[in-house]
Amino acid sequence: GAVVSQHPSRVICKSGTSVKIECRSLDFQATTMFWYRQFPKQSLMLMATSNEGSKATYEQGVEKDKFLINHASLTLSTLTVTSAHPEDSSFYICSARTPGQGASNYGYTFGSGTRLTVV
Amino acid sequence: GQQLNQSPQSMFIQEGEDVSMNCTSSSIFNTWLWYKQDPGEGPVLLIALYKAGELTSNGRLTAQFGITRKDSFLNISASIPSDVGIYFCAGRGYYGGSQGNLIFGKGTKLSVKP
Numbered sequence: 657g658a659v660v661s662q663h664p665s666r667v668i669c670k671s672g673t674s675v676k677i678e679c680r681s682l683d684f685q686a687t688t689m690f691w692y693r694q695f696p697k698q699s700l701m702l703m704a705t706s707n708e709g710s711k712a713t714y715e716q717g718v719e720k721d722k723f724l725i726n727h728a729s730l731t732l733s734t735l736t737v738t739s740a741h742p743e744d745s746s747f748y749i750c751s752a753r754t755p756g757q758g759a760s761n762y763g764y765t766f767g768s769g770t771r772l773t774v775v
Numbered sequence: 776g777q778q779l780n781q782s783p784q785s786m787f788i789q790e791g792e793d794v795s796m797n798c799t800s801s802s803i804f805n806t807w808l809w810y811k812q813d814p815g816e817g818p819v820l821l822i823a824l825y826k827a828g829e830l831t832s833n834g835r836l837t838a839q840f841g842i843t844r845k846d847s848f849l850n851i852s853a854s855i856p857s858d859v860g861i862y863f864c865a866g867r868g869y870y871g872g873s874q875g876n877l878i879f880g881k882g883t884k885l886s887v888k889p
Contacts, residue, residue, distance in 0.1 A: 660817075700879045705876065764808065
């Protein structure tokens with residue numbers, strides 16, 4: 657089945673530094689990937705939709721200059737948290753749209769998440 | 776905006792019991808997905824539903840796409856300890872002529888009865 661690899665699984669960084677999170681589709685091409693943020697005991701909140709070869713679409717309230725998304729190839733999307741602050745500490749999860757039967761029966765496979773702690 | 780209500784928020788299970796949870800949406804969906812998330816991990820897809828009325832099983836799990844296209848349920852039969860975790864429903868529909876993004880419910884936390 658479709659596998660999405662997310663790296664790193666955990667990262668601790670100092671306030672003011674930037675952190676890059678990678679999301680790779682291992683056995684399929686992902687023209688569309690999604691980035692979510694999840695606070696403790698909360699549901700997943702969509703941050704942005706990443707489309708290969710074009711600019712990401714950010715959800716309302718998400719700062720695009722702070723959360724830089726690059727989807728330069730069909731198997732890799734990256735999320736860079738720039739000038740991180742403690743309030744950016746969270747669990748970040750990517751997912752990729754996976755092919756299914758028919759044009760509309762596609763699914764979503766998730767990465768294993770990245771626990772970001774900003775100190 | 777679109778809203779997805781998932782219930783119950785939490786429940787305790789005893790081994791061997793059947794479990795049921797459901798989600799309702801404020802708008803029509805064309806896809807319902809059920810995921811399980813373990814602590815510190817990403818969600819793992821359990822069942823995908825694409826047609827109203829569809830009933831799909833995956834081992835001891837059964838899910839249905841409601842005929843109104845605004846609800847879905849997930850049943851777990853004969854629960855076992857490894858069923859504990861957080862279950863999320865997710866759905867998407869057409870909005871303004873285009874396919875919308877996936878929306879998640881708030882989750883149902885399954886715990887073992889003390």
